[in-house]
Amino acid sequence: MAQFRKRFWDPDGARYGIPTYPWRCAPTGLMTRRQLRADGLRPGGQDPAAQLMWQSRARGLRVAYLYRRDRARTVRPMTEGRHRALAAAMSARRTCPTCRIDRGYVISVRLGACVPCVDGLEYSATA
Numbered sequence: 001m002a003q004f005r006k007r008f009w010d011p012d013g014a015r016y017g018i019p020t021y022p023w024r025c026a027p028t029g030l031m032t033r034r035q036l037r038a039d040g041l042r043p044g045g046q047d048p049a050a051q052l053m054w055q056s057r058a059r060g061l062r063v064a065y066l067y068r069r070d071r072a073r074t075v076r077p078m079t080e081g082r083h084r085a086l087a088a089a090m091s092a093r094r095t096c097p098t099c100r101i102d103r104g105y106v107i108s109v110r111l112g113a114c115v116p117c118v119d120g121l122e123y124s125a126t127a
Contacts, residue, residue, distance in 0.1 A: 008053040016051070021066075023054035030066035037075070044073030 005022040013019045021027070030050055036042060048065035056062050093106045096114035103114045111118050 016053075018048065019050035020053055021050060023052055026050065026052055026066055029069050031069050031072075032064050032066060036067060036069070036072050039069075040075050041069070041072040042075050043067045044071065046071045 005025065008020055008022040009025070010016050010020040027050075031039075032052070033043065046067055049068045050066040052064040052066060054062050091102060094104060095102050096107055096117055098113040098117040101114070107114055
């Protein structure tokens with residue numbers, strides 16, 4: 001096993017407090033949230049059973065939690081009410097607080113308004 005992989009090999013959890021495996025070395029039956037979601041599952045309130053650790057050149061030390069597949073639950077279906085609430089929330093994120101126009105893209109929090117309003121090109125909602 002390569003030196004960098006030995007650093008993250010801790011299947012009993014003595015070093016990191018939780019069983020830890022290097023990238024691509026997790027035992028079967030343990031999955032990340034994305035892997036569970038791809039199978040139509042969710043963690044369902046369970047605590048992480050283990051973790052993956054790896055070193056990234058760009059982002060440093062990375063960690064991904066692993067959950068037991070046998071304890072996972074199915075994803076709740078999207079109800080009509082949840083769908084309406086999500087659509088209203090996304091509409092609010094796309095509406096400029098200055099000109100009150102739905103721009104079709106999420107308004108930048110850093111700018112605080114749509115690009116035309118920040119550039120001073122529009123001042124009213126009658127565009």
